[in-house]
Amino acid sequence: MSGTARIRQARAAEFVARMVLGAMAASVVAVALFVLGYIVFHGIGAIDWTFLTQIPKDRGREGGIFPVIVGTVYTTLGTAALTLPIGILAGVYLSEYAPRNYTTRAIRLAITNMAGVPSIVYGLFGLAAFVLAAGFGRSILAAALTLTCMTLPVVITATEEALRQVPQDLRQASLALGATRLRTIYRVVLPAAAPGIITGSILGLARAAGETAPILFTGAVFQMRRTPDGPLSQFMALPYHIYAQVTSVPGWNPTLVWGTALVLVAGISAASIAAGIWRSAQRRKVTW
């Protein structure tokens, strides 16, 4: 084969490869836009004041989803209240205290593995451990504890990563001023790492808000007359509401179900976008 022919062939291969790979990337974009567009298109018609503030009627075929939203908000806040302190302290341990040895490696391995445990298995664990063994019954508390186990690896990893970004001499500057290690961590290192920690945590919590499997047996119910009145109360939840409508309400009302899906996705996306914007704003201020 002559040199020019080889070059021409390489060019052709380059072109084809670009096309094929580009088509794959484009198909991912197309699917994402389709998902987004489909939810918005079918759900937007349901969104009005009544829908957001009324209780469901006729098993959800009519009325609104107010208690459903409230249930998801409560559960997610409960999860945040449990996950954030524990996850951040665990991240601090890994980044600031953990020795470099096999136990630390085992802890890291446990964390990656926790992230891979199927959500339905967390559901089983929550049922056995929190609902039954701990005696919390099917409740917001049991569900929040279950979601906490599921979200912890995300928060721990985000915290550790963010703490590692903080330059070492910042810690030394604080120690050199006579601050203890603990004071250095909570006055200097944690504030400096806050953007990363908070962004990662919000992403994890947003995912928890959309989970169905872990709350199936730990406290979510299909119908409730009141909004939850305490941590031991059962609750309705957006993702479970969608599932229950589709699978156990004959003649379910598509407009309202898509509306529910839109509220859920919009809430999750809004939280993620806000976290992203906040982080880049902080980045501009804090550059090492």
Place this chain on the structure above:
Amino acid sequence: MRGLIYACGWLAIIILGAIAAFLIHNSVRAIQEAGIGTMLSTTAWYPTSSPGKFGLLPLIVGSLYVTGVALLVSVPVGVGAAVFISEFSGRRVKDVMKTIIEFMAAVPSVVYGLIGVAVLIPLVKDIFALDSGMTALTGGVVLGIMSIPTVITISEDALHAVPADLRRGSAALGNTRWQTTYKVTLPAAGSGIFAASMLGLGRAIGETMAVLMLTGNAAVMPASVLESVRTMTGTIAAEMGEVVQGGLHYSVLFAVGLVLFIITFAINLAADLVLERQRKRWRR
């Protein structure tokens, strides 16, 4: 305070241990009465007949069918898109793709299920002229789409970790981008991409809600991906609500959970080892 920090650090191991312990504890009755061998080798799943029959094979095979389809969707598309993002696109395209992937990862599985119900079930029914569009194929395609973000992210990390010098060296020898990619970059990132596929597999096997809504949940041995199947995750989700607490059926469902836990644990451990080895390789 220090003690508290140490305790939280160790919590991951404690929780993981607790999950294993609770799963095993609750599976004991199933293992004793239904028998591991029987469960793993028989094909009859009639949990509510008396006596109940607890053959897990249809569920395991159902999971494999769905997961297989999912992998066929997610790995080629995910890896291809990752290569495009990492090797053939500039900053702006990268940023846009990153946002899109984050969005895809953030959409809850029940919403994917809903879209599958509305779009894919009728489509599969029409295309293959079936009585019902609830098949392993339907669930698998949606699962594949759901695992794409995982595959792209991990593959992209693996490609990104390949030192730029290697690429420049290849380009300096007169190779085109694509030649560099398949001769140098892809082989160098190979183990990472393999790990990405495994993590995608782990995600697909453990996914519950979408398959529950899409595969029809018939607990019989499927002959093809165009038949209805019931996965392990779907079985737990669908039946746990109706069982007697502490009963044999209840215990068997925990045993199914234990099987899932062991499978995903093994997958994650293997992927982690692969990734760790790769990380070490490029550190020097």
Place this chain on the structure above:
Amino acid sequence: MVIPMQLSADGGAVITAVRDAEYTAEVTGGAIGSFSLTDVSVAYGRDRVIEGVTMDVPAHAVTALIGPSGCGKSTLLRCLNRMNDELGNVHVGGRITLDGQDIMGKAMDPVELRMRVGQVFQRPNPFPMSIFDNVAYGPRTQGIRSRTELSDLVEATLRSSALWDEVKNSLKKHAFELSGGQQQRLCIARALATRPEVILMDEPASALDPISTQQIEDTIAALKSSVTIVIVTHNMQQAARISDKTAFMLRESLEAPAFLVEMGDTKRMFTNPEDTRTESYITGRFG
């Protein structure tokens, strides 16, 4: 104990009395902020990097540590406020006293030591908080809460680091909005705010432009009447300009630990060194 600070009338860069006389007498019985090192050695794990350093660092003077890269200047500096403790697996041998008091033994709390011996780093590294909070960080660590007391202290220390006039109207501003040179002077103010006897500086101007470097040098010159300064520098002219004493360290091979070649008055070291190795280093023949 409240330690009053006096500002010079022109608002310039001198702390005329860092501590009251009673405190001075009580703690030291005379000049304060003088180190005495006897046969100091340092090892990172098994790697012995410094051995047999014996020297006296006089109070209220600028002592420069010079030597080729990697000879252990930073390591020796970190012995003086026990920052090596934080690195793990570092062994320091010999004896170091601050105003006659052993600082290496169990009797000395590193936290207390570091309040008396401040440090300024190579890279300007203000904390990610406001200018005011940066300076107030040390005093707050010491338990000072009173707002007026903190404000007075912040103003006094910012004046002594010659930054006050530039930032007096924007104390609430984020420290990262300052220029590199301003940030470094902020770091000096931060170190001064705990009213230390000594300030250690590890190449404090090496990341700065010539004008900022000049400002730092002016600050150092103004400070030495009230604090002892130990400075590491690679810049011979700088050492000659600002220091009263100079110590030259050398590590002749990677296998052998570094040692102190000689120490003396800066003027003599630069004009008439005793050791030929000092002369060749200063005249730029190696290092």
